[in-house]
Amino acid sequence: MKKMILSLAMLALFSFPLISNAQNSAINKLYEKYSGRDGFTSIVINKNMFELFSNIETDEENKDFKKAISGLIEIKILASDKNSFDGNFYDVIMNELPMEEYTELMVIHSKGQDIKFLVKKEEDGKISELLMISGGKGDDNALISIIGDIDMNTISKLSRTMHISGMEKLENLDNDNEDKDDDSEN
Amino acid sequence: MTIEKFKIEVLPIKNKLYRLAKRFLVSKEEAEDTVQDVLLRLWSKKDNLEQINSIEGFAMVITKNLCLDKLKSKRRNTEEFSDTALNVIHKTPYNQTEMADSIDRINEIINKLPDQQKIIIHLRDVEGYEFEEIAEVTGLTINTIRVNLSRARKKVRETVLKAESYEFSRN
């Protein structure tokens, strides 16, 4: 009997949730906390959606883009309006991040804006998560999280080579996001 | 081995195990407890059971060993090896004739036999085991078994004849 109880207990113990996993709950918590609030925009695009991109017609120039996406699993964006947040969004995020889990890649201080790049590296040196936190008086207050197989090389090429198909589309997007904000206020 | 198989193949052995256990331990309750013990041990080895040639033989060995262990610890605990403590005279429901006393006497005398003789005469004359089967359970040679069987049977005869006061030729 004792043996059975002991092995039962062990069984239950091993079945318990492994909370600390690759997609950290800290980022998710932050996201959950703020995404519904006024003045915040939250966007999630994950692999399920990435896979649909192959159906979309693109120019040759977007080869790099496709390459960058190929290893990605999820992109999360949390952005705030400059007026909706008291203080510095940047500071808030930095407080809530489990800094031990990340390596600081780059910090850019410029007038009115701070940008920090953080990465999570795997044992083989590959980057499994990229965080970009920007905050300041400008309207670029954002937390962007990218999970997956991240190739910084390819990504850095994007700014030069990527041709965004039609800025007007982006403007429409902004309008959509505003609509979404309205929705999220409900 | 599944529970179903265990039910069909192992559980039915229980009475043989019981009789053997009672032969050593005399007490009904202790014998039943021992059998329970043995059956659970058998179940704990259920994965190997199907490979054993004779599950019954195996079970009997376990029973024997358990009983001997219990007796050893009893003997350690009691200062003297007391006949009366270990040999309880009980009446079976079958003793309804004038043989009642004799039957009890035989039971008593067998229970007092040395362990080897006891188990051999029990396995042979109560359970009807062949010498090979007895050898399997006791680990003794067939010659040794024969010799002990003879001694045991003669002892029983002695008791019976004493009671009957009947003289008979002995070897």
Added chain:
Amino acid sequence: MNFQEIEKLLDKYFEGETSINEENQLRKYFNKDLLPPHLKPYKVHFQYFSDAKTEEITDPDFDQMILNEIGERKLFSIDGKRKYLTYSLIGIAASIIIIFGFFFKSPLDNLDDKNFAFANTFTDPEKAFTETQRVLKYISDKFNSGVEPLNDISKFDEGVQSLTKISSFNKGMDEMNKISKFYEYKQLISNQSVDTTRIIKNNKL
């Protein structure tokens, strides 16, 4: 069988040399009621062993008790001496595993397609596509804005990944920002169907 033969068998018997068969014969013989007087005493001898064979466990619930212990599920009560109630321990273990199984996640689970914490914001792949482009470009731009000034200092190619802490940049950065913002603006303008030449012309007017 006459009693002489029986006597012979008996002798053999007490020497331990009879076969099971012969012993059965003896048993059968001594079961008779009518026996020669000098053999009568042996009746009880064989009687005893026949009786002893019939002895059995008296507890009617013995079997079930064992099966319960083993894990067969059953509920029953007996004569008051022993109330025995056991639930299948295996069953309990199984349900515990199932319940906790829902929480069990390997570190890789969250990277699994089916296991995202949040749903896609866009339902239209084209919108998602564009936004993904925008985000990646944004990151790329910002990242490069930090990296490019260093290109003059040292050579960077694949070494971008081994970039460690770079502390604050100074006024040079402001310049860079101004320049990149200029390029953004320029792109914005060029994509809009605005006839800049006409504006200039108008200004001149």
